[in-house]
Amino acid sequence: MATAVFHQSIGTHQSHGHLYNSGIHQELGKSSVRLISKAFEVDVGLSRRVCYNSGQRNLGVIRASTSQTSVIDHVSSPSKNKESESRKKSNEAALILIRHGESLWNEKNLFTGCVDVPLSKKGVEEALEAGKRISNIPVDMIYTSALIRAQMTAMLAMTQHRRKKVPVMLHNESEQARAWSQIFSEDTKLQSIPVVADWRLNERMYGELQGLNKQETADRYGKEQVHEWRRSYDVPPPNGESLEMCAERAVAYFKDQIEPQLLSGKNIMIAAHGNSLRSIIMYLDKLTSQEVISLELSTGIPMLYIFKEGKFTRRGSPSAPTEAGVYAYTKKLALYRQKLDEMVH
Numbered sequence: 001m002a003t004a005v006f007h008q009s010i011g012t013h014q015s016h017g018h019l020y021n022s023g024i025h026q027e028l029g030k031s032s033v034r035l036i037s038k039a040f041e042v043d044v045g046l047s048r049r050v051c052y053n054s055g056q057r058n059l060g061v062i063r064a065s066t067s068q069t070s071v072i073d074h075v076s077s078p079s080k081n082k083e084s085e086s087r088k089k090s091n092e093a094a095l096i097l098i099r100h101g102e103s104l105w106n107e108k109n110l111f112t113g114c115v116d117v118p119l120s121k122k123g124v125e126e127a128l129e130a131g132k133r134i135s136n137i138p139v140d141m142i143y144t145s146a147l148i149r150a151q152m153t154a155m156l157a158m159t160q161h162r163r164k165k166v167p168v169m170l171h172n173e174s175e176q177a178r179a180w181s182q183i184f185s186e187d188t189k190l191q192s193i194p195v196v197a198d199w200r201l202n203e204r205m206y207g208e209l210q211g212l213n214k215q216e217t218a219d220r221y222g223k224e225q226v227h228e229w230r231r232s233y234d235v236p237p238p239n240g241e242s243l244e245m246c247a248e249r250a251v252a253y254f255k256d257q258i259e260p261q262l263l264s265g266k267n268i269m270i271a272a273h274g275n276s277l278r279s280i281i282m283y284l285d286k287l288t289s290q291e292v293i294s295l296e297l298s299t300g301i302p303m304l305y306i307f308k309e310g311k312f313t314r315r316g317s318p319s320a321p322t323e324a325g326v327y328a329y330t331k332k333l334a335l336y337r338q339k340l341d342e343m344v345h
């Protein structure tokens with residue numbers, strides 16, 4: 001299978017698969033970073049449990065704790081056999097993936113990971129531009145990470161959408177948050193797009209590299225070592241997540257929460273991060289752990305997939321709202337665009 005590369009590639013370095021030098025833990029250790037790592041470790045622990053459960057595909061417990069919303073229609077969790085049947089008969093749905101626009105730490109060339117940094121001015125512009133590119137594609141639900149740069153990107157992009165529905169953040173963190181954020185008008189609900197934020201779509205936790213300058217780190221530990229930390233599949237950066245570990249929670253979340261929505265015909269946008277999206281694309285495009293090494297995602301470039309009969313087909317990136325080709329991919333997309341045109345005239 002040809003290696004999938006979106007927009008640009010950083011080259012063809014090979015992963016050597018050897019372990020990182022454990023001495024680096026002491027050298028790079030910073031108490032603030034440690035705190036973040038600790039907080040995250042708790043979550044990673046939980047995700048492991050989620051992953052074991054997710055093998056069964058019937059996730060009553062996880063669903064109950066994460067998918068109650070005031071705006072979303074509930075999708076029941078089908079049993080394994082029924083699921084493969086319903087996959088075959090599934091409705092067609094669009095899936096848009098967007099890596100957040102440039103952040104203030106991308107601008108400074110710092111490892112960011114789970115540090116919660118906002119977009120730069122350029123990132124804001126990229127998010128608006130991404131929004132223009134997808135302004136004719138239907139979006140029924142939005143998933144973002146728990147990090148502000150992905151959330152800003154999703155919200156800014158939606159300001160450009162021609163359908164003018166209002167993205168509404170769902171707050172299911174407590175009973176009170178849920179109760180206090182209810183919408184009491186069915187009409188208003190219909191004009192809203194539920195936005196689900198979940199930490200499992202977060203950037204991979206970069207461990208003790210978080211906050212360090214990428215160039216300085218390469219100068220200090222060698223280009224090859226740093227490339228291995230950044231792009232290999234199974235070598236984690238010091239005290240951080242490898243892509244494989246990131247996939248354990250991001251792909252599990254995608255399968256458990258997002259795929260059922262696609263199966264029911266909902267058009268979905270996911271605004272997330274370079275590495276959480278690399279792991280999801282690896283799953284969608286069935287890339288090998290060798291192929292994913294050269295998969296690079298640029299900031300603010302939307303990628304369109306069509307989900308039909310249980311299969312994901314990558315349709316590339318719409319380059320402009322006026323571009324005819326993208327909307328001709330499927331009848332449904334063409335019709336949607338036509339409706340939007342009629343609404344305006």
Ligand SMILES: O=C(O)[C@@H](CO)OP(=O)(O)O
Nearest residue numbers: 110111112113203230274
């Ligand atoms: O710093 C990070 O969090 C990521 C994305 O910007 O870096 P990398 O390019 O190494 O995946």
